[in-house]
Amino acid sequence: MKAIIQRVAKASVTVGEEQISSIGRGICVLLGISVEDTQKDMEYMVRKILNLRLFEDENGKHWCKSVMDKQYEILLVSQFTLQCVLKGNKPDFHLAMGAEQSETFYNGLLQHIRKAYKPELVKDGKFGAYMQVHIQNDGPVTIELESPTGPSDPKQKNYNAPSSFAVGCKAG
Template sequence: MKVVIQRVTKASVTIERQKVASINNGLLILLGIVNEDTAEDIKWLSNKITNLRIFNDENDVMNRSLKDINGEAIAVSQFTLHAATKKGNRPSYIKAAKPDVAIPLYEAFVKQLETDLGKTVQTGEFGADMKVELLNDGPVTIIIDSKNKE
């Protein structure tokens, strides 16, 4: 699993002109899934995201986690994170898991994140054409790949 997390002061997801998710201080999480991803990847990644110290403390030092600040999260599926761009100018998405594999893993990731955070995680809609709006705070943007744990 690969994620791009962005620290935000606000973020939202709109589908067909209908806002389906909206948060204030927290993280926008873009999640890409491949066939090899497992429950172990989900647990490791959720734990890493919820405990990553990327929010400022009273001394303006990034020393607090999403859990520490009682922050909110939106998780959005994004198969394009696994784009292969080595050859030619048209990205290939062959590494991205098909919906029959990706949807259950995406849903399990959201549930694990909710368990680790102790609150509801908002989502987009798997496979939908989504408009994602955010105000990146910092800017802080971090890429994490569960296959690169060491």
């Protein structure tokens, strides 16, 4: 499973001419589900999404508080294109979980987040719809997150090597 998490001042989802979800300050999570994802991946992602420290504390110290600590909102949007593998310049989505199975998986993850947090603060897009996602990135802050199992396509290189940038950060 892959997620792009953006700290936002506000975000919304529109389908056609109708705005179906909107949030104020918080995080927008674009989520791509892989054919290999399991319940373990779901639990990992929920824990990371809810506990990722992207916000300042009451003294202005950065990277100290999570969306839950601050009681901010979450907008979750399914995005199968995150499971893309490029074949030359053409995107290939064979690593993305099929629509019916991934909708069930996505709804399970959404419910897991709502159960672990405050359901009224967790919004989502419309699964499978052509959506316009409006994001006012705050910072900008954008984090890429991948569950530990991740896709095992031999054509994919492993870019999950530890980064020296993470020095001083504690894993959750």
